[in-house]
Amino acid sequence: MGIEQKLGNMGIATTTLETVVNWSRTNAMWPMLFGLACCAIEMMAAQASHYDMSRFGMELMRASPRQSDLMIVAGRLSRKMAPVLRQLYDQMPEPKWVIAMGDCASCSGVFNNYALVQGVDEIVPVDVYVAGCPPRPEALIHGVVTLYEKVKGEKFKDLAVT
């Protein structure tokens, strides 16, 4: 992140650098294993050989937050689990993104009660929401590709400090 903060305002010189950096980020983004409930099955199905997510760069899923870029929150988040989610999100190094997979992560789905957090965006900032209960593996892959387009559009001057 240091290079972006110092060089962000340099105009033409940074455009090619941005393209290279964003290309490299999208081509090897490793997600963190955070399957909570039923959506985890569809996440596993998307990672398996039939709908392969490895062709999009997600070669494997890291169980450790320190070694991953992307957190796919798949499933219901209960109020007891919310501090754990926040702690894991804080342990991920920058740059990091979050996909809220499924209805329960986006808006708590069919469960509107005292025990579940109403949408994961009350706890972590979310970049892409994938709808579905559960979303088909193709829908999750569409969400991942949408995230890639968002990452490719990221500019250094949004992050520049000087």
Add this chain to the structure above:
Amino acid sequence: MDKKLEPIVQALQEKYTTSIEEFRDEVHIFIEAEQIVDALTLLRDKYDFELLSALTATDYWPQQSPRFHVIYQLSSIARNLTLQLRVPLNGHNPKLPTSTRVYQVANWRERELLDMFGIEIEGHPDPRRILMPEGTQGHPLRKDFPLGYEEPQFTFNVEEINLRKPYAKD
């Protein structure tokens, strides 16, 4: 009532002052809170009810008083019988002696009673909340606990609800 169950129910009726309720093939026996551990020990040792299938409670507020009915569902695998014991408890400081020495499985079930209904269990080895996070006020399965839902967002109120919702700021 099952033929094999009749002598057991009669023995319980003679020993404790109980009342019986029958629904289809089920038999519900009402027992006082002080006598419940005694009754469970008797049923487990003498009449082979080895399994405590369920230990839950129901809240009948405000229609009935006493408000809580703690339900012990016992099964006998050897004799192929099931029996239900009910303990009526008042809403005002409900207490119950622990059945963990009789059935080990009652440990977590009684923690659930404490968490969801606020029924205090005397002599429990580990009295803390099991399902709700620590620091929750109130007991969710009581009938006077608010439903705890978020207002559904329609087109006319979506902006005001979004302003009040606590979004995470990175």
